[in-house]
Amino acid sequence: MADIISEYEDRLPPKIIEDVRNSIAKGISETKLKKLLEATCEEYKNSRVAPGESVGLIAAESIGEPGTQMTLNTFHFAGVAEMNVTLGLPRIIEILDGRKELDNPMMEIYLKKPFATGKKIEDLRHLALQIKETKLKDIATEFTINIADLTIEVKLDKDKMKEIDLTTGKVLDAISKQLKGYNLRDNKDSIVLKARSKEDSFNDSYKTKEKIKEINVKGIKGIFQVLPVKREEEFVIITAGSNLADILQLEEVDAYRTTTNNLFEIEHVLGIEAARQAIINEILKVIESQGLNVDVRHIMLVADTMCVSGTVKGITRYGVVSEKSSVLARASFETPIKHIINAALVGEVDNLDSVVENVMINQAIPIGTGLPGLTVKAPQKAAKEK
Amino acid sequence: MKKPKFKVDKHTLTPKHLKLGEKEKAQLLERYHVTSKELPKIQKTDSAIKELEAKPGDIVKIIRKSPTAGDAVFYRVVSDV
Structure with a gap:
């Protein structure tokens, strides 16, 4: 059987x-x-879809119509903490445009066994603090420049440091790794920096003072907020800010389930196919959160289109549209004059194979019954007789 | 940090990638009446195919988990850039 x-x-x-x-x-x-x-x-x-069915058009309608009912606001994260989440139409636009800089980058960090169960809340909190990026300005109370001998003094907030498990030694290490050409001295409650070169001017000192404020003394770069959340049976850390490559290196993290909402990071770390899946997941997440319903097939088609070229391309004139072979099709989307002039300069030929071009010149479009063409083989004899 | 190396293909987002042999490649192109140029692309530097040692022009078979079809097979040609 x-x-x-x-x-x-x-x-x-x-x-x-x-x-x-x-x-x-x-x-x-x-x-x-x-x-x-x-x-x-x-x-x-x-x-199955019939050959010649205009699936792209149907997908556009199917996503566009519920799109009119979506909210325009960004919302706060459910309940705790002042974490922002982009939802609704702005998020959809963000995904489909393939934007590199997101309004609210976020990560969902899954954890390995002893942490995920949340039996030791202390450990969990400790880990969360490990991940969160701490800059020098977050633990300093004052930055001062001594004009006479051109030294920079950074007063440290000991209480805050204790809270996140930092010692002055660790801070010194972090600074010396990221700042070259300065001698560091531990002065009990403060750190004193002095330039090694003699030609240091006041201007340079001022610039350095501004620079060291941003030095990363602890945690993972780009993660500026952490929030442990219980999801079903396990604890998950949600972060504002995203840095997939570095988070996956952490020992406590379940690297195989951890994700981010930044498609380009996913593409870079996990490859184009993972990015395609992420596009689908992200769009579905928005649509479902709004209580709407769109068939996955439409979303899969859009995601496929964005990923054909091997990298994530947005549906903009710089992305997917610029890949079209037809000049007229490109011109019909945005900035027509630019496209037509450029095409004229290099002598591009338009074969009128696709839809928009044919709509423009009032011809039957190659969709549905317009798709099959006729080829006639002219008899050789008739041609000769003429 | 001592940790076993992170394997890209084990991540829940990444589907299985396989490299096609010459014979399978010819069969595929024959079956769909396409040239390898017309297939969707995957960059040769893509992290998911690092271990396949694929050269430009090779075809990668991708077995996706699809909510509509169970397993869906997809093909990408390794591109130069």
């Missing part, structure tokens, strides 16, 4: 075969099973 089903593996997708397998009665006769599978094949064939 199993062989009969496996014969159909070429003609039916695995999910349907699985469904058939689960729903047939026990001891079904071979002829009946064959009949059933044939009927399934027929049904499957009929339910």
